[in-house]
Amino acid sequence: MSSFSVDERGFYGKFGGAYIPEMLYPNVEELRINYLKIIESEDFQNEFNELLKTYVGRPTPLYFASRLSEKYKTKIYLKREDLCHTGAHKVNNTIGQILLAKRLGKSKIIAETGAGQHGVATATVCALMGMECVVYMGGIDMARQRPNVERMKILGAEVMPAVSGSKTLKDATNEAMRHWINNPTDTHYIIGSVVGPHPYPDMVARFQSVISAEIQNQLQESEGRNAPDHVIACVGGGSNAAGAFYHFLEDESVNLIAAEAAGQGLQTGKSAATTALGKPGVLHGSKTLLMQTNDGQVVEPYSISAGLDYPGIGPMHAHLADTRRAEFYSITDEEAMIAGVELSKLEGIIPAIESAHALAILGNRKFDKDEVVVINLSGRGDKDLETYIKWGKY
Numbered sequence: 304m305s306s307f308s309v310d311e312r313g314f315y316g317k318f319g320g321a322y323i324p325e326m327l328y329p330n331v332e333e334l335r336i337n338y339l340k341i342i343e344s345e346d347f348q349n350e351f352n353e354l355l356k357t358y359v360g361r362p363t364p365l366y367f368a369s370r371l372s373e374k375y376k377t378k379i380y381l382k383r384e385d386l387c388h389t390g391a392h393k394v395n396n397t398i399g400q401i402l403l404a405k406r407l408g409k410s411k412i413i414a415e416t417g418a419g420q421h422g423v424a425t426a427t428v429c430a431l432m433g434m435e436c437v438v439y440m441g442g443i444d445m446a447r448q449r450p451n452v453e454r455m456k457i458l459g460a461e462v463m464p465a466v467s468g469s470k471t472l473k474d475a476t477n478e479a480m481r482h483w484i485n486n487p488t489d490t491h492y493i494i495g496s497v498v499g500p501h502p503y504p505d506m507v508a509r510f511q512s513v514i515s516a517e518i519q520n521q522l523q524e525s526e527g528r529n530a531p532d533h534v535i536a537c538v539g540g541g542s543n544a545a546g547a548f549y550h551f552l553e554d555e556s557v558n559l560i561a562a563e564a565a566g567q568g569l570q571t572g573k574s575a576a577t578t579a580l581g582k583p584g585v586l587h588g589s590k591t592l593l594m595q596t597n598d599g600q601v602v603e604p605y606s607i608s609a610g611l612d613y614p615g616i617g618p619m620h621a622h623l624a625d626t627r628r629a630e631f632y633s634i635t636d637e638e639a640m641i642a643g644v645e646l647s648k649l650e651g652i653i654p655a656i657e658s659a660h661a662l663a664i665l666g667n668r669k670f671d672k673d674e675v676v677v678i679n680l681s682g683r684g685d686k687d688l689e690t691y692i693k694w695g696k697y
């Protein structure tokens with residue numbers, strides 16, 4: 304059986320690697336040479352686990368959703384990443400990376416952000432560690448996501464508008480890369496998902512793998528076995544899914560299910576369903592699947608949920624899709640909104656609209672009544688209140 308983890312060269316099957324400009328090579332190489340040694344050290348693990356416990360609030364509950372289970376005639380558990388400090392799973396990764404940065408002797412942090420969620424998670428840990436923080440954000444995104452811009456500023460970060468190109472995420476990424484090239488010795492670049500050049504996808508997956516490690520322990524308690532029949536997660540770049548799948552990747556008795564954003568529909572040109580519409584190419588330093596035109600221009604993605612509005616997918620997920628180790632579904636805006644309101648009314652939990660895409664799998668696929676289904680509830684819906692109100696059907 305083939306492995307679904309990264310190989311020594313930084314590849315997952317045909318995807319991954321580090322396709323970077325030469326100027327960036329020393330920074331990425333420093334990280335590649337050191338990341339495993341640091342992450343696996345006892346000193347790192349102690350500090351990481353202590354912060355996950357006392358600062359983030361881990362372990363997050365694995366909640367048996369009885370009314371949802373009754374409706375879909377199967378056994379549904381929700382992994383409550385929405386209860387993490389800052390409201391989503393992203394902080395697991397930013398804590399891991401800032402501890403790594405400290406051990407590499409870095410004093411400054413940069414990041415890029417689209418909707419602002421990763422920017423807020425990064426600004427949060429910089430405040431925690433007393434590190435300088437610069438977050439690049441597209442000028443258009445800054446106007447669209449004003450509350451997150453203000454959150455970052457309250458937390459002490461400097462928010463730099465990216466004013467080139469389409470003034471969105473891809474331009475912010477370019478400017479963050481340029482900043483890193485110009486400040487290689489004192490600065491660490493915190494990437495927010497399982498994307499980017501090797502070792503980022505593997506490093507971020509390891510930090511998020513605490514999610515599936517906890518699921519194993521919690522299922523052992525509640526079901527007397529440490530693996531579910533199905534794990535479901537939404538995929539933007541793929542970090543919450545990578546974390547929820549991680550310890551089950553090589554156990555093929557566990558079915559992995561990924562929900563990506565179909566936006567207004569696969570054929571409408573307004574979508575972010577990368578495995579359905581994408582082709583192999585290079586994006587943000589790794590070979591992966593991405594949505595592109597016939598001549599290789601990246602297509603501007605669309606989803607009602609800001610966190611899934613990304614034209615690519617991490618290389619681990621491209622490999623999981625390519626080998627059919629995971630089932631991929633495209634969920635429309637409408638299906639996600641309906642699933643989000645349904646969870647609110649049945650369980651008293653208003654989910655992030657990203658997470659609602661994972662919940663919408665329940666309406667797309669049958670599960671047996673004795674099967675154990677774990678859905679990763681990646682975040683809470685507070686940030687999406689405006690979108691729920693605008694949609695209006697509740």
Ligand SMILES: *Cc1c(COP(=O)(O)O)cnc(C)c1O
Nearest residue numbers: 496539540541542543610657682
């Ligand atoms: C950012 C975000 C996502 C998408 O990112 P992944 O890297 O695919 O996990 C999903 N859910 C929430 C709540 C988010 O904030």
